[in-house]
Amino acid sequence: MILQAMRAEFEHEVNSTRKLLEAVPEKDINYRPSPISWTMGELAQHIATIYYWYVGTLTLEVYDLAEDRLERGDPADIQATLELFEKNVELARKSLLGITEEDLQKEWTMKSGERIIMGPMPRGIVARGFLFNHLYHHRGEMIVYLRATGNKVPGLYGPTYETNPTRKRE
Incomplete structure (x- = not known):
């Protein structure tokens, strides 16, 4: 039951993430809201990369980041990031379809070499926090980046101010 709900949420949110990444304009790809922040391109690439982490999270008992290499491409190339996103979504979907309720x-x-980064903890909790919620957090950041640069924000859960400017703010 939980896994069925996670799969449905995954599919719904993939579409929302795609809309958000497609809204990233090349003209603002190097926008950085502060010296310690990622550029818009780096943030978009990170969002696309989260989908890659589904594989290590859902198929391995110990995910060692030091042994995992993902070719990401240039973060200033939004088309490359969109391609990375689509490729990683397919890998994530396959991993999500390949597990059982018991696997959760x-x-x-998660470790990096000998250093433990996260866990041990039940895989289902990791999937919610590290994969799903982590993604939502960074999508929220991207919405702020888009608005700060005067770009339109696509509706992820209904219309946005940009798609319905006559709607009053509450």
Whole structure:
């Protein structure tokens, strides 16, 4: 039951993430709201990369970032990031379809070499926090970047101010 809901949420949110990434304009790809922030392109690439992490999270008991190499391309190339996103979504979907409810209860750990980064904890909790919620957090950041640069924000859960400017703010 939980897994069925996660799969449905995944599919719905993939479409929302795609709309958001497609809204990233090349003219503002190097926008950075502060010296310690990512550029808009780096943030978009990070969002696309989160989908890659589904594989290590859902198929391995111990995910070692030090052993995992993902070719991301140039973060200033939004088309390359969109291609990375689509490729990673397919990998994520395959991983999500390949697990069971019981797999969500299994212990999972993330490390980088010998350093433990996360876990051990049940894989289902990791999927919610590290994959789903992490993605939503960074999508919210991207919405701020888009608005700060005067770009339109696509509706992810209904119309936005930009798509319905006559609507009063509440």
